Amino acid sequence: MASHIVGYPRMGPKRELKFALESFWDGKHTSEDLQKVSSDLRSSIWKQMANAGIKYIPSNTFSYYDQVLDTTAMLGAVPERYSWNGGEIGFDTYFSMARGNASVPAMEMTKWFDTNYHFIVPELSPNIKFSYASRKAVTEYKEAKALGVDTVPVLVGPVTYLLLSKPAKGVEKTFPLLSLLKHILPIYKEVIAELKEAGASWIQFDEPTLVKDLDSHQLKAFTEAYTELETSLSGLNVLIETYFADVPAEAYKTITSLKAISGFGFDLVRGTKTLDVIKSAGFPSGKYLFAGIVDGRNIWANDLASSLSTLQALEGIVGKDKLVVSTSSSLLHTAVDLVNETKLDDEIKSWLAFAAQKVVEVNALAKALAGQKDEAFFSANAAAQASRKSSPRVTNPQVQKAAAALKGSDHRRATNVSARLDAQQKKLNLPLLPTTTIGSFPQTIELRRVRREYKASKISEEDYVKTIKEEINKVVKIQEEFDIDVLVHGEPERNDMVEYFGEQLSGFAFTVNGWVQSYGSRCVKPPIIYGDVSRPKAMTVFWSSVAQSMTSRPMKGMLTGPVTILNWSFVRNDQPRSETCYQIALSIKQEVEDLEAAGINVIQIDEAALREGLPLRKSEEAFYLDWAVHSFRITNCGVKDTTQIHTHMCYSNFNDIIHSIIDMDADVITIENSRSDEKLLSVFREGVKYGAGIGPGVYDIHSPRIPSAEEIADRVKKMLAVLEINVLWVNPDCGLKTRKYAEVKPALTNMVAAAKQLRAELANGK
Numbered sequence: 001m002a003s004h005i006v007g008y009p010r011m012g013p014k015r016e017l018k019f020a021l022e023s024f025w026d027g028k029h030t031s032e033d034l035q036k037v038s039s040d041l042r043s044s045i046w047k048q049m050a051n052a053g054i055k056y057i058p059s060n061t062f063s064y065y066d067q068v069l070d071t072t073a074m075l076g077a078v079p080e081r082y083s084w085n086g087g088e089i090g091f092d093t094y095f096s097m098a099r100g101n102a103s104v105p106a107m108e109m110t111k112w113f114d115t116n117y118h119f120i121v122p123e124l125s126p127n128i129k130f131s132y133a134s135r136k137a138v139t140e141y142k143e144a145k146a147l148g149v150d151t152v153p154v155l156v157g158p159v160t161y162l163l164l165s166k167p168a169k170g171v172e173k174t175f176p177l178l179s180l181l182k183h184i185l186p187i188y189k190e191v192i193a194e195l196k197e198a199g200a201s202w203i204q205f206d207e208p209t210l211v212k213d214l215d216s217h218q219l220k221a222f223t224e225a226y227t228e229l230e231t232s233l234s235g236l237n238v239l240i241e242t243y244f245a246d247v248p249a250e251a252y253k254t255i256t257s258l259k260a261i262s263g264f265g266f267d268l269v270r271g272t273k274t275l276d277v278i279k280s281a282g283f284p285s286g287k288y289l290f291a292g293i294v295d296g297r298n299i300w301a302n303d304l305a306s307s308l309s310t311l312q313a314l315e316g317i318v319g320k321d322k323l324v325v326s327t328s329s330s331l332l333h334t335a336v337d338l339v340n341e342t343k344l345d346d347e348i349k350s351w352l353a354f355a356a357q358k359v360v361e362v363n364a365l366a367k368a369l370a371g372q373k374d375e376a377f378f379s380a381n382a383a384a385q386a387s388r389k390s391s392p393r394v395t396n397p398q399v400q401k402a403a404a405a406l407k408g409s410d411h412r413r414a415t416n417v418s419a420r421l422d423a424q425q426k427k428l429n430l431p432l433l434p435t436t437t438i439g440s441f442p443q444t445i446e447l448r449r450v451r452r453e454y455k456a457s458k459i460s461e462e463d464y465v466k467t468i469k470e471e472i473n474k475v476v477k478i479q480e481e482f483d484i485d486v487l488v489h490g491e492p493e494r495n496d497m498v499e500y501f502g503e504q505l506s507g508f509a510f511t512v513n514g515w516v517q518s519y520g521s522r523c524v525k526p527p528i529i530y531g532d533v534s535r536p537k538a539m540t541v542f543w544s545s546v547a548q549s550m551t552s553r554p555m556k557g558m559l560t561g562p563v564t565i566l567n568w569s570f571v572r573n574d575q576p577r578s579e580t581c582y583q584i585a586l587s588i589k590q591e592v593e594d595l596e597a598a599g600i601n602v603i604q605i606d607e608a609a610l611r612e613g614l615p616l617r618k619s620e621e622a623f624y625l626d627w628a629v630h631s632f633r634i635t636n637c638g639v640k641d642t643t644q645i646h647t648h649m650c651y652s653n654f655n656d657i658i659h660s661i662i663d664m665d666a667d668v669i670t671i672e673n674s675r676s677d678e679k680l681l682s683v684f685r686e687g688v689k690y691g692a693g694i695g696p697g698v699y700d701i702h703s704p705r706i707p708s709a710e711e712i713a714d715r716v717k718k719m720l721a722v723l724e725i726n727v728l729w730v731n732p733d734c735g736l737k738t739r740k741y742a743e744v745k746p747a748l749t750n751m752v753a754a755a756k757q758l759r760a761e762l763a764n765g766k
């Protein structure tokens with residue numbers, strides 16, 4: 001019985017790639033240094049999988065930045081502004097596309113399906129000339145082969161690539177991207193020919209868009225693509241890999257009737273209907289089923305006994321020699337190696353499996369199917385499963401009861417938003433076009449050092465508090481200098497907006513090295529929610545009160561909302577996500593009420609990840625939005641009319657869920673807008689009425705570029721064309737933690753200048 005891994009994390013067990021990339025970008029290390037770190041990582045991953053007994057080991061799942069950008073490089077689809085002059089694409093062009101350079105901004109980045117991973121969005125135009133411009137897939141295949149490991153090279157499939165692209169600037173938004181299929185397939189053919197030549201016997205095409213709701217035109221593109229590639233692919237075994245949800249019946253029919261394809265990979269974890277589809281539609285005889293039974297998106301040890309029985313049932317359908325045990329998705333989205341977790345207790349550790357452990361699980365399942373069950377491994381696993389089910393640490397009856405009580409009923413503030421805004425304005429007395437920022441101020445090396453030393457007990461609590469107070473004071477004073485209306489404390493005490501809260505809530509566990517790539521070299525360390533969530537004590541009241549005491553202006557209390565804490569954590573899989581979300585909502589509610597009691601009149605509850613958690617299929621959206629929006633409302637339904645509730649969201653692809661956003665019933669929403677060509681405003685242009693306060697971001701904080709006051713004023717004028725003057729706020733797109741003070745100071749100065757200029761113009765009746 002065979003085993004397969006869809007893909008593997010690239011950063012390394014201790015984020016070796018992150019540090020190598022950042023040193024290279026800073027000019028501290030050469031490109032050879034970067035390549036050396038990278039090839040060492042690749043080789044250790046391949047050897048680890050080979051030693052574990054994995055049969056189908058992936059290659060080309062490594063990336064210096066992102067696999068979609070790698071595909072753009074492979075196809076030579078470099079936008080003109082990067083002045084690439086043909087030839088093999090090197091680091092210069094590659095990283096300029098990813099990160100921008102002194103003269104040209106970066107390409108757009110967006111979320112990879114419903115994960116916290118971001119990819120670089122291809123920009124395509126009708127007259128683009130594709131060319132084979134990066135041999136990375138072939139080079140990596142050969143590199144592994146030279147190490148004695150015969151791998152399955154992985155490519156982003158041609159249809160998924162096009163469906164994730166966008167028309168280049170200046171090209172009609174309606175330009176049919178799939179019309180480029182016939183132009184990219186010749187490049188794929190070149191790659192396939194070289195891989196065959198190098199000795200590959202399998203090739204994997206990742207086509208995760210197959211799990212979305214595709215129309216017949218889009219589905220036809222799969223038939224066209226793989227029929228066109230058929231001749232090139234002959235002699236090769238071809239795997240179409242899907243993940244993150246089940247493949248709808250139509251799409252299943254389309255791909256399983258493709259002649260060129262020998263195997264299909266399906267997600268059996270998130271794809272809850274996959275089994276039914278296979279059972280009812282049948283499986284093409286003689287083809288391989290790659291059964292994604294080990295979760296690529298989470299850190300829980302697999303329930304091996306239960307998986308084994310599922311696999312045995314599948315064996316009955318597809319045949320013994322045609323079933324391959326696999327992961328549900330690439331392991332890119334989980335942590336790397338449990339071995340490096342020194343601080344987790346043994347009980348919790350026994351419940352977990354990171355990427356390295358999942359490789360072992362996949363192999364153990366494959367061997368068990370082949371009649372070579374490792375009894376000791378299976379019984380240790382069964383014991384761990386049982387301990388997790390029965391552990392008193394997991395259950396808190398009081399929390400369960402409180403959360404259960406929420407479900408049936410609705411939670412809303414008693415007064416409507418316009419009356420609340422009036423009451424708040426009497427108290428806050430803000431000017432028209434009030435200015436604010438999103439929360440974080442630059443995270444300096446010094447700040448990170450202080451937090452780290454405090455955590456390691458190298459500095460006293462007293463010294464730590466003193467340093468953070470000084471930092472808050474600095475941030476308060478500069479905001480007063482800029483003349484910002486509603487201040488923030490700058491979040492200097494926080495490592496991350498989710499991890500910080502997780503660390504203070506019960507039911508959460510922490511890793512020391514459980515990093516997951518978010519974009520480029522940036523990683524997050526998602527907390528692990530293993531039990532019922534509760535709040536032992538106030539989490540932010542001390543720092544918010546300190547900050548408020550330093551100014552007479554309103555200071556925003558700053559919280560992360562329940563949906564975002566849920567979506568950016570590793571979540572327990574033994575109860576519905578909605579239940580866990582309600583529990584978190586109750587804790588945040590307590591915090592909101594404590595902040596209010598401490599005299600904080602404006603409280604921001606970030607829901608940055610609400611959109612990202614939207615299910616991939618339309619039919620599941622309404623249910624998610626219902627509990628997600630309800631959870632948010634639970635946090636603040638109990639505050640006074642005069643307490644102003646803000647929320648913030650990044651990535652403005654909201655037009656489809658605008659009614660849910662309105663239903664969150666926040667007093668003010670600040671929302672990303674400038675980076676995505678102001679798509680957001682179009683929804684208001686189309687007549688959606690928004691009566692609450694709204695601050696569409698006036699400049700892109702992901703870029704070091706400093707916007708001028710005129711440019712910002714122009715942006716605000718565009719907003720005024722579609723939004724009422726009395727609801728509009730002026731703020732950046734997102735928090736400033738990744739920026740430097742040298743950028744933040746002039747940018748915010750210009751932002752306030754723009755707001756003042758517009759107020760003056762309005763006062764003069766312009």
Ligand SMILES: Nc1nc2c(c(=O)[nH]1)N[C@@H](CNc1ccc(C(=O)N[C@@H](CCC(=O)N[C@@H](CCC(=O)N[C@@H](CCC(=O)O)C(=O)O)C(=O)O)C(=O)O)cc1)CN2
Pocket residue numbers: 116443448451452494495496497498499512518519521522523524525568738
């Ligand atoms: N969870 C989450 N998801 C998000 C975002 C976000 O803010 N949070 N923002 C959006 C964009 N994504 C982002 C993801 C990561 C970072 C980021 O800056 N990450 C940092 C790490 C953040 C962090 O937790 N830092 C800690 C820990 C720092 C650290 O590296 N400590 C080392 C110790 C190093 C040493 O001992 O010298 C360690 O713990 O191993 C801190 O600042 O305190 C990084 O990769 O560099 C930014 C944006 C979408 N998704």
Ligand SMILES: [Zn+2]
Pocket residue numbers: 438608648649650733734735
């Ligand atoms: Zn944001």
